Amino acid sequence: MTTIEKAITPDIDDSHYQSKTLVCDGNEAAAWGVALARPDVMAIYPITPQSSLVEYLSQFVAEGIIDAELMNVEGEHSVMSALQGAALAGARTYTATCGPGLAFMFEPYIRTPGLRLPMVASLVTRDTLTPQCVWGGHQDAMLVKEAGWIQMYCETVQEVLDTTTMAFRIGEHPDVMLPVNVNSDGNYLSYGATGIQLPAAPLVDAFMGEKNVNWHAALDPERPMAIDPLTGGAGGPGPSMFANYRKSQCDGMQNALRVIEETHKDWGDRIGRYYSPLVEEYRLDDADYALVTIGSMTGAAKDAVDLARDQGEAVGIIKIKTFRPFPVEAINRALSKVKAIGVVDRSVNFGWNCGPVYQETLAAAQRLQRFLPSASFIGGLAGSDITVEHFSQVIEDTAQLLKGHHYDEPIWINRND
Amino acid sequence: MHELRIHGRGGQGAVLASKILAKALVEEGKFVTAIPAFGFERRGAPVAAFIRFDDQEIRRVNNIYAPNSVLSIDSSVIRAINVFEGLQPGGTWVHSTKETKEQLTLPEDLSTLGLCDAVSIAMEIFRRPITNTIMLGAFAKTTGAVSLESLKKGLETANFRDAGLQQNLLAMERGYHETQVFHIQPHLVEAI
Numbered sequence: 001m002t003t004i005e006k007a008i009t010p011d012i013d014d015s016h017y018q019s020k021t022l023v024c025d026g027n028e029a030a031a032w033g034v035a036l037a038r039p040d041v042m043a044i045y046p047i048t049p050q051s052s053l054v055e056y057l058s059q060f061v062a063e064g065i066i067d068a069e070l071m072n073v074e075g076e077h078s079v080m081s082a083l084q085g086a087a088l089a090g091a092r093t094y095t096a097t098c099g100p101g102l103a104f105m106f107e108p109y110i111r112t113p114g115l116r117l118p119m120v121a122s123l124v125t126r127d128t129l130t131p132q133c134v135w136g137g138h139q140d141a142m143l144v145k146e147a148g149w150i151q152m153y154c155e156t157v158q159e160v161l162d163t164t165t166m167a168f169r170i171g172e173h174p175d176v177m178l179p180v181n182v183n184s185d186g187n188y189l190s191y192g193a194t195g196i197q198l199p200a201a202p203l204v205d206a207f208m209g210e211k212n213v214n215w216h217a218a219l220d221p222e223r224p225m226a227i228d229p230l231t232g233g234a235g236g237p238g239p240s241m242f243a244n245y246r247k248s249q250c251d252g253m254q255n256a257l258r259v260i261e262e263t264h265k266d267w268g269d270r271i272g273r274y275y276s277p278l279v280e281e282y283r284l285d286d287a288d289y290a291l292v293t294i295g296s297m298t299g300a301a302k303d304a305v306d307l308a309r310d311q312g313e314a315v316g317i318i319k320i321k322t323f324r325p326f327p328v329e330a331i332n333r334a335l336s337k338v339k340a341i342g343v344v345d346r347s348v349n350f351g352w353n354c355g356p357v358y359q360e361t362l363a364a365a366q367r368l369q370r371f372l373p374s375a376s377f378i379g380g381l382a383g384s385d386i387t388v389e390h391f392s393q394v395i396e397d398t399a400q401l402l403k404g405h406h407y408d409e410p411i412w413i414n415r416n417d
Numbered sequence: 418m419h420e421l422r423i424h425g426r427g428g429q430g431a432v433l434a435s436k437i438l439a440k441a442l443v444e445e446g447k448f449v450t451a452i453p454a455f456g457f458e459r460r461g462a463p464v465a466a467f468i469r470f471d472d473q474e475i476r477r478v479n480n481i482y483a484p485n486s487v488l489s490i491d492s493s494v495i496r497a498i499n500v501f502e503g504l505q506p507g508g509t510w511v512h513s514t515k516e517t518k519e520q521l522t523l524p525e526d527l528s529t530l531g532l533c534d535a536v537s538i539a540m541e542i543f544r545r546p547i548t549n550t551i552m553l554g555a556f557a558k559t560t561g562a563v564s565l566e567s568l569k570k571g572l573e574t575a576n577f578r579d580a581g582l583q584q585n586l587l588a589m590e591r592g593y594h595e596t597q598v599f600h601i602q603p604h605l606v607e608a609i
Binding site: 021023135156185187188189191192193194195296297298299300302303383385386387388 | 435436439440443448449450451452453455475476477478479480482571574
């Protein structure tokens, strides 16, 4: 258990509690976030653009920075199956995947929340096939948004590290007991290097508290119990048992909203970095209209909003960090401040001919009981870039809503690049 | 904010160079982001990396389309792609070549040019045409945007050890000292 302290802070003195500057990309930052959470078991299979993340994990285990079992298995289906076994035995577990790897993991992936296994799996988000592509996009994560995992999207490399560590505490909270995806944009965050702060291990240890990963079920010969027996059907105790089980999962998801906020607050108090845990409002208080963003695109959006503000445009940003559970109240607090929104998605909702974040935001907005003019923007697919110039156009197009303009279809940001 | 685009060919270490430069700039207290261009990474194919640095926090996570300076660590990449695409008027070009200034076709509004015969230096030090650390020295000399000392510190925290580290430290130093800098249109120079 002391290996990480040795690796990060070699001497026991005041410097033991000092953070350290690193220059690294999002994949390495995620691996450091995992190291600080001291997992017991990790199972991995590489896939672009996640590969270097699991290579860092292997390196950290080899160097003694992470003291955990690392299982190199034959594919993502086995990754998740192996981790379920480990989690049922009480281990703190971790993996990372994306795109086709997540697709191959799907069967055990959708069982993890039902088993109420707190586990952290980074999604280094990637657009899906076909057409053939290996680059970033949110389509993979959006495909599994109804699987019952908590999902948080990161904006910066620093946030990838911090959120990865926090995710373990969020998922393991007794009121939650659910697996967590920490999503970072493939390419832009996974390979984008920048200077970040690595928190001191003793401070993170104090933040994490005593390890008690899986108190509700454990594969323990001294305490035999049935795991996941046949439940449901239309007769006997089945229907109510199944319905109550599902309801408890939904309750756990709703509890997560509070736990995510508390955990971010405590991280800020102990480590010194605060994030908006559910929804970030940027220059919104006096805004007439807003962009809704998610993930690393938000940085360019903020730069574009500052430029527009200089031109007198009263525009702000509503950035979604926590996407599952969907933070309805926090979103509506933000939406209630503006008269129109332009929602920017990095993936496609084929069923509604819009972006998924757009659809979700409008679903929340109907509770405001007032018409909110809106537009769906889709960009950044398959690694394409949403630049400040793109966002300036998005702002211009969204402003048209205030003048009564209506968009029948989504606006494809990179269509004319 | 200064925007630099590095051009090279797969296998020459352009992306690694961008990370070493990022470490050096962070060492100097700058905010930096370094993003590699995404492609199918094949040995010999043109590759690029994008670096932004500033005294203030950098929020945008984007590729670079209108760089202030261009660093080409490979002499032939200029025939494969237009390395000057989007280069700002008054920009800087740092290039690995045996050719003279007169033999090269320069963009009209270039302000500063740095030329380094990096392949010859590399063949002496590594016996292979690996030019990335040499050309970081050339970039430091040409622009003054980063010090040689910081670059060396950046190199020391990258994954180099023993003889490899010593060779690259020497390469960086020689790249710095053996770069010819031309102030073509000083009135266009943009302060870095």
